[in-house]
Structures are given as C-alpha cells and as structure tokens.
Amino acid sequence: MTDPAKVFFRDPSYDGQFTRTLNAAVVHAADLGEAFATARGVGKLSGGGWYDAWSATADRARVAADSALAAGDRVSARHAFLRASEYFRQAYFFIRSDVDDPRLQTAYRDHVEAFAEAVKLLEHPAEAVRIPYEDTTLHGYFFAPHASSTPRPTVVLPCGYDSTAESGWLDVPAAVDRGYNVLVFDGPGQGETLYVQHRYLRHDFENVLTPVLDWLLDRPEVDPAKVVLVGRSFAGYLAPRAATAEHRIAALVCDPAQPDLGARVPSGPAALAAAPVVRVQMRRNADRAEFFRARMAAHGIDSVREYFAELRRFTMLADASRITCPALMVESEHDFTAGGGPALREALTTKAQVVQLTAAEGVDGHCAGLGQQVWTGTVYPWLHRTLARSGRLLD
Template sequence: MRRLPWGYRVRFSVESDDGGPRGTTTRRRGVAGVTDGERGREFVEGRFDRWWTRFLAKGLDRYDLQNLRDDIGAWEEWCETFAAVGEEHAEHGREAEAAGNATTAGEHFLRASMYCHFGSFAWFVDEGRRERVHRRGVELWERAAPHLDPPAERIEAPHPGGADVPGYLRVPGGTPDGLDESPLVILLSGLDSTKEEQHTRASDFHARGIATLSVDGPGQGEMWYTRTMTPDYHEAISAVVDHVEGVDDVDASRLGVYGVSIGGFYAPHVAANDDRFDACVGLAGPFSVGPASLYRSVSMRDGFLHACRADSFVEADEITERMTLRGDIEDLTAPALMIAGGNDTVIPPEQTRRIAERAPNGELLYYPDGDHVCKNRVTQYRPYAADWMRERLV
C-alpha cells in the first residue's frame, strides 16, 4: 500500500449521536433504542448539529435551515416541515420555468428536491408519510434534470432479481484529452443517502470531462421499495454496467466506481466482483459492515433496520454480518483509493485503512482531523479524488 505523506494513526473513540451510551434495541417499527415520543426538541437540535454542514453542502439555504431549526419542536414534525419548505422552492421553480429561465428553474427544483430528501432520509416515524415525501423529492429532481448542466437522463437497468435499478446518467459536453467519448464513474450512496444527493460530487467529474451515473442500489432510495439491503449488492451494479455499455457518448471501457460511507464499502465490493472497473474510490467505508446492533449512532441503527426491512436487530444482523470484504479483497486488483478521517465517529478509520492495506493496489488518503466522510475537508479530498480517478481512467 502507498501511504500518502500526511497519513498517520490517531486515537479513536465512538460516541452515540446523543452523546450518551448506546441504548437497548427494543423499539417500535423504525425506531432504535428510543420511542418517537422521547425524540423531542433536544433530539431535533442534535440532528441539526450533526447534519448542518451536509445540508449546506447540498445547496440548502442557511436562512431556511435556521427557521426550520426554530420551528421544529419534535422529531415527529421533521419530515413534513422540511417538505413544506421544499414546496416553496418548487413554486419558485415553476415560476422561473414559465418565464423561460431554465437554469434558474433547475436550481429551484433541485433545491426543492433536497428539502424533501433531507426530510425523509433518516425519518421512519410513519412509513406512509416518509414514502410520500421521498417520492416527491424524486419527482422534483426529475423536474430539475433537463435544466441541469449537463442535463440528467433517467435510466432503469434491468436486474436479474426482477427489479430495475434506477439512476441518473449525466454526460458532459466535452471529453478529456481529446477522447471521442467520456469515461464513466458510477456513484454509490451510503445508508441514509440516495442518488439524488450525489449531484455535488458528480460535478467534480463533469468539470473533468467524465460522465457520471448515480444509482440507487438494493436497500437505497427508490430501489428500497422492491429490494432490501443485501450482501449481493454488486449484482445490481453489474447489471447497470451491462445496461450502459452501449450508450452513446459514454466509454464504459473506462470505468470507475466511487462510494460514500456504507457506499465506501460497496465500491470496493463491486470492483472486486466485476473486473470491468478500472479504478475505485471509497470514502469512509468499513472493511466489514458487521452487526447492525453494535453501531452506537442512533441514525445508523434506524437506517439499518429500515434498509433491511427488519423488525429486530436479530433479523438485520443476519444480513449485515455477511457484508464483508474478507473473501473479496484479494480480487480488488483495480487501483483503489480509500479516504478516511481520524475523527470519524460513525465508521472507525481503522476499518477504511484496512481496505487500503489489504487491497493489492490500495492507497490511503488520511486526514487526522477529518470527521465522517471528511465533511470538514471537502475542498481538499474532493478535487484530489476526482483528479486521481481521472488519471486512472484517462
């Protein structure tokens, strides 16, 4: 493994989201260790503190966020309050579209989609309401799609399990170094994210002439309705590659995969099981997902139960304990860049380091002060990772 110059180990500790010890696993559907009624103002404040930088990075308005923080008194109110703000931005989008201002319309619809996404992404109080807001977010993103630069095309790749894999393909107008077609990077989300949230990371590649395809895999986003989390995640992504191999303007023989958080596990898992991938980036991913019941983060525990459609951690653990690179890592022969932060309180950085050390062509980009997915080092790791991927695909 080639270790980058600033890489070194730091002491690591894990805390629960609320700063206290991990609770018991007795729960109502969608709630781990605490009932919805106990998730009041203090819990809501904690969510804003934890996700504030993520909200801003995805284009949410600081003034809106401050008002939402003041207005939401309990977790039960979170989903629909966020969605209401999304509808305000959607109205601005319709007005801009009617006036012929396509770029502005796209910006408004995209922002509206993000409010719906963040209203529903880790909220499992009422599945009917969550689904309604999630699907509305997808609808708004697709309203933005033709107005984006580059525009997005929805694809649905046939999957052997009978459920299509949905995604957004975006191909930039120019190609790198005079290539006839753009290389392609497939973007994979984490436990609580979806393909709609990947637009910022996709822009790094578009600026370098590389096409992107953001997808929902089993247990994620739209695909959750038909396929739950599975140790065979790679089969869905291989089906996506089959589907795009003949797409015009895309050179699928120059293929990369990039995953974030649990997606940082999926990316090397996919590349190890499909030798068509030429490069792999994994951000803050675990070598082994392990038992869902051992995670100390409230949102992670909720998320695993939801992704697995499980009523108990006994059921969820049966799935997540089988999600490991232990039998795959030697097959990850493509160049693999793993990125980790020393202050990650969700995925221990030693887990990500282990992928880099065990992969035949692995290397580690390590930020001693980096938090989970290195949100506090975005301006450093994102251009580095995009340049690294470009060098290997071009």
C-alpha cells in the same frame, strides 16, 4: 472517535444531517439562509417538527421554481427545484423506519419529482434511466459533460445506506466539470428500489453492479477502459465488495472504506447482551428506536438480533485480494464510520493508498463533512494520475 464540531444542533445525528444539507449548497441544491432559517424553526427534534419544517421550506422552494420557470428564468427554476428536492429528502430522513409511512411516501415522491424537473433544465446532457436488474429495473440518472458520443471516462456512484439517486447529485458536478460522465442509481434497499419496490440491501453487491455495468458499457459515450467506481458512506462497503468480482473497473475510491461491517457488531459474550440492551434503548428513546428501525427497514428485518446477524454477512476482507484495480481510501477526521481504510489496504494486492483528511483543513465528520471541495480536490487528482499511469489517459 469524538464527534465533529457542532454546526447548529446539539444532537450529533441531527447536526450531521443538517450539515448534509449545507453541503448541497455547493451544487445549488440548498441555500444557507434557507437552511439555517429552517433549522431555527424545527423546534422539538423528536416528533414531527423536523418533517414539518423541512417540508414547508421544500414547498416554498418548489413554488419559487414554478414561478421562475413561468417567467422564463431557467437558471433560478433549476436551482429552486434542486433545493426543493434536497429539502424534501431532509424532511423524511428521520421517519424512515416505516417505508409505507404516508409522510415518507409523499416526501420521497416530491423529492424525486422536483429533481426530475431540475434535470430537464440542466445545461449539459442528463437523463433519467432504467437499468435492467433481475425481474425489474433500477432507477438512476446518467449525466455527461457534453453531447458528443466520443467515449469518455465514467464515474459510477452507488447510493449509501439512506441516500437516493437524486441525492447523489452532490457528487455529479465535480465529475462532469472534469470531463467525466456520471451514473447514479438506486440499488436494492435504496431510494425507489426500497420505498416503491420493497427490495432490500444485499451483501453480495457484485450481483447488482454487474448488470449495471452491462447496461452502462453499451452506451457509445462510455469508454469501457475508464470506468471508475466511487463508494461513499455505506457504499464504502458496497463498492469494494463489488470490485472483488467485477474487473471492468479502472479505479476504486472508498470514502470511507467499510470492508467489514460485522466487526462493528458485538461478538463473544457481549453479543448475548447486545440485542436486549438495544431493545431497551429503543423502548426508552424514540430517536434510538428510529436509528435502528430505519436501518433494519433497509434490510427488510424487524428484529435487532436478526439485524446484527445480517450485518455480519457484510464483510469482504477475505476476498479483497481479488480486486484488480488501484484503490484510494479516504479517511476524514471524526467520521464515525472511518477506520477501515488501513485494513482494506493491507488486504489488497493492487496499488492502494489511504488518505487522511483533517478538521484543520476543513474536513470534519462523515464523508468529509463540510469539506466537499477539499475532498474533490484530493480525489480527482488521484484519479487523473491513476488513469494516466495505467495508460487510461483522460481525453
């Protein structure tokens, strides 16, 4: 699959992450002028240029937020705190291979703190939450369209491979504006659960989602018959995997569906050479080393061979027939993780649909690229129709 059209950086990994920040402008968590000015100031990509440039922009946004708040301008303060949070997240993105790196720890803390300040200034109900999980708690946020305790449909948004509950804000306003509650949270191997608690990704995500739903369904403003699970990026595996065992879900959305991550790992004779080849690449190329080490860190693994073996555990196709709710699989043109939607649809016994979104309509790259409003305009009408057909009408 070819790469999406270049936005600014020649390297597709850096350009993809830059696009991710541009997306955040839709929800007031980035400014296009600030973002492009920062990109022009990055300089050499490898090394500390990326961290330094985005950290400096984040600091300026935070100062602007504090000044606006002191002046009584809550809207400007809220937007500036959201921008600061996103820029701090971007600052540490390419140094995630060592979760104890002081730069990562500082930027992650600032990312969370800036977002927490923004949450205080939202015009609809929003709260930081702690969800009981095993012998600890999971960090997240619960958002509602209004303060009424009338039960409403609720979107549950697990994080992806490298995202956080805070960066899940990208998907919150579209849902809240349509009358949904939203829960975003850090599971094992994500956000606080990784960077602070040092707990790692697990393939059996149903054992994470079940306690999350136990907690969620105790809230009076949540309609237990209208819980929607939306998995984007790596959560395109986590969400359908959890849905094989968790049947309190009314609808499932995967963008894209990634039902068998092990299929992406070399097998047969090629498997013998794969790990040594990757190790050579990592020695020769710092960006390649960071790519693999950041992912291994999320699994708590430091061996390429072990990493490939671990990925083979992340498969759920054999159990897909246990999913009981309707499902929508979104495939965006040039998304490097796409392609699993048809396989998941074939394995399901429930009503399922695969939607192909194209670069011609503005959807180009991972998780719809810059076409986020095209994406929401596709997903939410499907959700409304699905809930209506099942008798779970939106209020």
